[in-house]
Amino acid sequence: MINIKVISYSYKTFEKNSGLHGTIKDFFHREKVYVSALKKVNLNIKDGEVVGLIGPNGAGKTTLVKVLTGILSPTNGQVVIDGIFPDSHDKKMLANIGVLFGQKSQLSWDLPPIDTLNMLGSIYNIDVNDFDARLSELSNMLNAKDILRTPTRNLSLGQRVKCDLICSLIHNPKYLFLDEPTLGLDLVTQESIYNFLRKLNQVNGTTIIITSHNMRDIEAVTKRLLILAKGKIIFDGSIKSLPVNVNEYKKFCVRLYDGKKEQIEENISADNLSKTLKSIDPKQIISISREGVSVEELILKIYKNQEF
Numbered sequence: 001m002i003n004i005k006v007i008s009y010s011y012k013t014f015e016k017n018s019g020l021h022g023t024i025k026d027f028f029h030r031e032k033v034y035v036s037a038l039k040k041v042n043l044n045i046k047d048g049e050v051v052g053l054i055g056p057n058g059a060g061k062t063t064l065v066k067v068l069t070g071i072l073s074p075t076n077g078q079v080v081i082d083g084i085f086p087d088s089h090d091k092k093m094l095a096n097i098g099v100l101f102g103q104k105s106q107l108s109w110d111l112p113p114i115d116t117l118n119m120l121g122s123i124y125n126i127d128v129n130d131f132d133a134r135l136s137e138l139s140n141m142l143n144a145k146d147i148l149r150t151p152t153r154n155l156s157l158g159q160r161v162k163c164d165l166i167c168s169l170i171h172n173p174k175y176l177f178l179d180e181p182t183l184g185l186d187l188v189t190q191e192s193i194y195n196f197l198r199k200l201n202q203v204n205g206t207t208i209i210i211t212s213h214n215m216r217d218i219e220a221v222t223k224r225l226l227i228l229a230k231g232k233i234i235f236d237g238s239i240k241s242l243p244v245n246v247n248e249y250k251k252f253c254v255r256l257y258d259g260k261k262e263q264i265e266e267n268i269s270a271d272n273l274s275k276t277l278k279s280i281d282p283k284q285i286i287s288i289s290r291e292g293v294s295v296e297e298l299i300l301k302i303y304k305n306q307e308f
């Protein structure tokens with residue numbers, strides 16, 4: 001159980017003057033600035049829940065994940081996970097947590113993922129048989145067996161994310177935190193990650209907290225949605241209980257082939273779809289798919305000009 005009691009977090013940073021004169025001035029005196037990233041966040045997450053955390057840029061999502069995983073200590077308030085403070089870096093606590101930051105890989109660039117995994121096996125002191133069984137289970141689920149011995153620099157982004165996921169889960173953590181795990185991935189790879197996460201939750205009962213800018217991620221794997229804006233939780237509930245129908249804001253994407261080259265028509269609203277299709281030779285249509293709703297667009301639709 002994750003228990004978040006009125007946490008706030010402020011970054012301390014410095015204003016930097018420009019130019020040589022400014023740099024010399026900064027050398028003697030720098031102006032301190034505090035950025036309030038989280039403001040009195042209260043939350044409980046039960047074991048086995050899959051929670052989606054969305055919000056515009058700078059809302060505080062990554063900061064919240066960092067506070068929950070003990071990377072940062074809250075400025076005020078308390079986080080307690082199974083009776084332990086994450087920032088105590090207690091061994092039991094660390095063994096219970098897996099983290100993946102979509103923009104930051106934990107794999108060594110010049111080494112194959114298997115080397116990073118072996119190192120993690122030693123750090124977490126995983127029994128050799130357990131390690132082999134877990135690695136085989138995860139790599140089968142993610143269809144990643146053949147890429148574990150390829151140097152990381154030669155892997156595609158999707159392959160790297162799969163190996164990063166295996167690294168985050170090799171010690172069988174009870175809680176998995178994912179910060180924008182599908183960033184830059186194609187639809188097929190996204191789908192395979194969704195399948196994997198659903199299975200992981202159903203079979204192992206892993207509690208998953210996932211942040212994203214794409215509602216597709218949230219709709220595919222989560223039941224509970226949190227919206228964070230300017231450091232405050234402004235919505236906590238199911239997607240169905242949102243004050244707007246997400247489907248109404250979904251755009252369509254039509255792929256065409258005219259015998260010479262492929263063309264993609266994106267961002268077609270539901271209202272304009274039939275008009276667009278009438279203007280196209282049906283023989284040229286390869287596929288029609290629904291795109292995800294951007295989180296920013298959705299929040300703008302719901303909260304219009306509200307200030308938080």
Ligand SMILES: Nc1ncnc2c1ncn2[C@@H]1O[C@H](COP(=O)(O)OP(=O)(O)OP(=O)(O)O)[C@@H](O)[C@H]1O
Binds near residue numbers: 013056057061062064
């Ligand atoms: N190391 C830092 N030093 C100072 N301010 C920071 C630092 N990291 C984040 N911030 C500020 O804290 C606020 C929240 O940032 P955070 O990265 O948590 O947002 P986010 O919701 O994850 O954004 P994004 O969707 O763009 O990744 C922002 O105003 C950001 O500028």
